[in-house]
Amino acid sequence: MNDTSGAGSRRPVIAGLGLTEMGKVYGRSPAEFAADAVRRAAQDAGLRLSDIDGLLFSNGVGGGVGLTLQRELGLRDLRMLSEVQAYGSTAGAMVQYASMAVQSGMVDTVACVFADAPLREKGSAGAVYSSGLKFTGWQLLDFASGLSGANPMYALAARRHMDTYGTTSEQFAHIAVAQRAWAAKNPLAQMREPITVEDHQNSRMISDPFRLLDCCLVSNGGAAVIVTSADRAADLRQPAVHVLGWGQAHPGYEMGRGTDFGLVSGAATAGPAAMKMAGVGPADIDIAEIYDCYTYTVLITLEDYGFCAKGEGGAFVSSGVLGPEGSFPLNTGGGELSSYYMWGMTPLSEAVIQARGQGGERQVAKNDLVLVSGNGGVLDHHSTLVLSPHPHS
Amino acid sequence: MTVGIMQRDPATTEFFDGTARGELLIRRCADCGHHSAPRCETCPACGSAALDRVPAKGTGTIASWTLVHGRPPRDGGPAPVTAVVVVELDEGPWLHSQVITDAPQEVRTGFRVAVDFERPEGGEAIPVFRLAPDAVSA
Incomplete structure (x- = not known):
């Protein structure tokens, strides 16, 4: 070419x-x-x-x-x-x-x-998750000590946030409820029945403070994107989605006195880097597609990206801004909590759909800037993308 | 729940030699004296690789907690609940472990704890914690 x-x-x-x-x-x-x-x-x-x-x-x-x-x-x-x-x-x-x-x-x-493809017709996905991971001796010690996978690890992070900032389970519930309302408009979503804060509070306790409706789905499947140049995309079938900015952060928390674990994530570094590259700030973002292995993960990421002040994530998500009727379009396909669990492809795929204007019933009218997060490990790895239907201005 | 059964590997041999003796071995930097977690290989404070293994005092404070709810047994009894915690040892390092107690629901951040060791048959001795007599320091 x-x-x-x-x-x-x-x-x-x-x-x-x-x-x-x-x-x-x-x-x-x-x-x-x-x-x-x-x-x-x-x-x-x-x-x-x-x-x-x-x-x-x-x-x-x-x-x-x-x-x-x-x-x-x-x-x-x-x-x-x-x-x-x-x-x-x-x-x-x-x-x-x-x-x-x-x-x-x-x-x-x-x-x-x-x-x-972690789901089997018979047997729990958790068993596949456990047996599929390659543990060294130290990780085996975590399991032998009672840390049975991601649920308790993230619960310990969430509890620290609650202890420090007064964040509550009811505030987490607002994230789950809003995302389910978006999922109801998404034909691709696996869970489309509306839920209430009360449903969340009555759902089975998994690893306190996490109830069932705080936790993502598990899905079999695959997702792919094609990245090319703006020039090459000009004569292709779909409207191009421009990658305006990006960043990563891998905090390498020291697990000891004074650590930020549970309080500040890699989003605090990757987000500003990605937005700076794109020449934008949090107030410019129209749609946020935020990695949501748990409701809490969304809350801490919103704080770290600067959509609200540190420690005010709970008040922000329960203030009525979320959901299809709210002013802050967040996880507009239902996210990993309600649509499908394809790791970082879940927020990325919905971002591409929204940036193209192909969201159908759930399409957000103003879609000039879409922020996408990815989060891995136990808040150990973070990636941020700033996407847009328009090239750099 | 009780602890799981596990075997040592080359990386954990000295640690489990310690637990067998009833010692919780953590790392202490030979260059700067900073204490770090048992699995550390590089000093988080100064970057040195010269880390000794020293016994921790074995006392600390709960830095975070969760109650892991197991599946109810088939005979219809109550579901098992385990108090999984992060303990901040008095030397500074964090340890993920569990608190052995009849009342896991009462475990809270800030409680004082002391190390103990579970010795399952056929496996290594695993450090666990028990609430200190003066657990509620606040």
Whole structure:
């Protein structure tokens, strides 16, 4: 492809989105979901698979997606091929690496894909989550001590926030209720029955303070996006979604006296970096698609991005601004709590849909700037993207 | 619940030699004296890799807590509840553990605790905590 119109033409955009059937979909491996998602993303963009010259892939807990994905898709002459792993921040990170590769001229068109299939027809997903992870001795000690996975780890973080700032379970409930109201308008969402704060408060206790309705879904499926240059996207099928800014943060908390664990996340670093790159601030953001493994994760991320002051997240989310009738469009597809759990692809996919103006009944009228977060580990890894239907002004 | 059964690996050998003796070994930097968690390999304060293993006093304060609700048993009895906590040891490092108590619902941030060791058959001795007699320091 000729790049004759200056550096601007190599600015990165998302030109394709591919979502497989998701949820309780059995009998398909993560590798099959991944290949399906890439095919759908290429088709969505109006590209042939042979147009793809870069492939980044991301495994969930079950593994199973490998370098052989190239052969499974029949991709030849790739100029970039790699697995990326930073847990829930990976989707955002893949878009960032793809964007830099496109800008540099190393590649033209990169497929970024996530797939996982932790759900079995019989048996709990939790068992797959536990057995699928590779533990060293120290991590085994956590399990032997009673820390059975992510629920108690995040609960300990949330409790610290509650102890320090007075955040309450009822405030967490407002996030779950608002996202369910959005999900009711999303045909892709798995959970579409409206819920109330009372329903949240009556749902089964999982790991105090988290009740069932504080916790994300678990889904089988795959999701992919195509990153290319603005120039290349100009004659493709879909409206281009411009990647205006990005950032990452990996705090490496010292687990000891004086740590910020549970109080301040990597969003406090990655968010301002991404917004600075885009030349915008929190007040300019029209739509926020925030990683929501738990309700609490949304709350701390909103604080760290500067949508409200530190410690005031609880008051902010319960002030009536959330939900389809509110003034602050947040997790407009229902998020991981109510739509589908594809790690960072959940907020990213909804951001692409909203930036394109393809949200149907749930489309937000003003969609000029969409902020996307990814969060992985136990607040250990964070990625931020600023997306827009418009190029840099 | 009680603790799980686990075996040592090369990284945890010295630690479990300690728990077998009834000692909770943490790291102390040979260069700057900063105490860090048992699994630390690099001093968080100065970056040194010269970390000794020293016994902690074994006392600390609950920095955060959660009650993990298990599944109800098939015979219809009450669901098991475990008080999982972060203990801030008096030396400074945090330890994820559980409090062994008849009343897990009463565990709160700020309570004083002291280490004990569960010794499941066929596995390593695992550090746990019990509420100190003067648990409520506030």
